[in-house]
Amino acid sequence: MKLDYRRYDLKLKHTFTISRSSRDIVPVVLLELEKDGITAYGEASPNARYNETPETVETFFSLIDLEKLSDPFKIERINDYLDSISDHNASAKAAIDIAIHDWVGKRTGMPLYRYFGGEKEKAPITTFTIGIDSPEIIVKKTREAVEYPVLKIKVGLPNDEEIIKAVRSVTDKPLRVDANEGWKSKEEALERINWLSTQNVEFIEQPMPAAQIDDVRWLRERVKMPIIADEAVSSMYAIPELATAYDGINIKVQKNGGLLKARKMIYAARVNRMKIMLGCMIETSVGITAAAQLSPLVDWNDLDGNVLISNDPFRGAQNKSGHIVLNDDPGLGVTPIS
Numbered sequence: 001m002k003l004d005y006r007r008y009d010l011k012l013k014h015t016f017t018i019s020r021s022s023r024d025i026v027p028v029v030l031l032e033l034e035k036d037g038i039t040a041y042g043e044a045s046p047n048a049r050y051n052e053t054p055e056t057v058e059t060f061f062s063l064i065d066l067e068k069l070s071d072p073f074k075i076e077r078i079n080d081y082l083d084s085i086s087d088h089n090a091s092a093k094a095a096i097d098i099a100i101h102d103w104v105g106k107r108t109g110m111p112l113y114r115y116f117g118g119e120k121e122k123a124p125i126t127t128f129t130i131g132i133d134s135p136e137i138i139v140k141k142t143r144e145a146v147e148y149p150v151l152k153i154k155v156g157l158p159n160d161e162e163i164i165k166a167v168r169s170v171t172d173k174p175l176r177v178d179a180n181e182g183w184k185s186k187e188e189a190l191e192r193i194n195w196l197s198t199q200n201v202e203f204i205e206q207p208m209p210a211a212q213i214d215d216v217r218w219l220r221e222r223v224k225m226p227i228i229a230d231e232a233v234s235s236m237y238a239i240p241e242l243a244t245a246y247d248g249i250n251i252k253v254q255k256n257g258g259l260l261k262a263r264k265m266i267y268a269a270r271v272n273r274m275k276i277m278l279g280c281m282i283e284t285s286v287g288i289t290a291a292a293q294l295s296p297l298v299d300w301n302d303l304d305g306n307v308l309i310s311n312d313p314f315r316g317a318q319n320k321s322g323h324i325v326l327n328d329d330p331g332l333g334v335t336p337i338s
């Protein structure tokens, strides 16, 4: 078995601002795993929120004993091995887990969505995300997003109302709103959510810091809008407690350490009667297509990371006006663009 990896800088079409950061370039690490003449792909999109960088990803890869990956069908055992190397490094583990799944799919001749038991026609519409910006730019971005039936709007800085009003000056389509932990007091969060309730908003994602679960529980008793956990969703073990404060969870293959763990979280969330959103980082079509393979199993999709960049080096699942179109190629179904 051979493992190769390289850094690659994703160029964003627009500066992407959320409540805690602003970026034009997002460095990822692309992975190639080769065994028995089959080349499989993976990707890590490291996240500073979880103390990850391209360096931490590469360090993690350098610690892997390839002998432990030699039977890719033992996906459970491989995931346990990756967890034994470190408690952290979710995106690096995701890269390996994605490539292992791609290999198994290619070896068995099966597209992963079928391996997972899903029906690709059932994938819910995906949102298109609009980052925090000036009202003029928000209006421009909203107009550019005309083909997408549902938008996800980032808020969490003092200009929330201005942003939503700018969007609403252009369109009345449904919105989903993500505060990325931006509201620090429960009273502030309550006031903002009450106002958002008048603006055709379907749900609010991570209104308050992940650690303030008691405040979110207080909020939930006072609002009708579903509250979805994102930054608070560290692993499947967090789900039973999250279910006491949130209506749903945002699962991300990169944040949660790969496809196997994401699937387990889908089932854990269902057991706890929670709604499921499938989210993403800024990623190439490798990471997005990996997540898209799970998309028929969830309630809401937010898989637009690859359409926000201008230099995607792969082709995979297509985003046709918010509809996720999976192909029937075995494995991930991604091809490098030469």
Ligand code: MG
Pocket (backbone or CB within 6 Å): 178, 180, 205, 206, 230, 231, 250, 279
């Ligand atoms: Mg989020």
